[in-house]
Amino acid sequence: MTSAANSTGGANQVEPLALAGCPRVARVVMAAAVKHLTPVALELGGKCPCIFDAVAGRRNLQTSVNRVIFAKWSSCAGQACIAIDYVLVEERFAPTLVCTHARFCLVVI
Structure with a gap:
């Protein structure tokens, strides 16, 4: 993401994210993603x-x-x-x- 988007009034956009990890890291990722309504898929090691x-x-x-x-x-x-x-x-x-x-x-x- 560049600051140019902010100066032109554009929104920073990120592609959907996928995380295979632990709940602690998932909370950090989700907190950042929610600010931009970025879709996130989580695989946190539960039973399947x-x-x-x-x-x-x-x-x-x-x-x-x-x-x-x-x-x-x-x-x-x-x-x-x-x-x-x-x-x-x-x-x-x-x-x-x-x-x-x-x-x-x-x-x-």
Whole structure:
């Protein structure tokens, strides 16, 4: 940001911000961003659940299971800060999810 914008009456503008960090730093960033209504996306290290509930039809069930597994393991082997940490699954879908995940692990390992 330059002082030229202030002298011409223009507003200082910043692109949307993304922060992966701790709550202490997030407070500082948010306090500065709010002055200019700058959009901010925060990733503060909380748990990232996947809620797996009713899906329509058998074909969609397998597709959904594959997507959950891909979402967990495709980004840096599950080490991305927004990777799925755990799955909350309806009991009737658990066997398909567990068996597919086990087969995936056998292939990868």
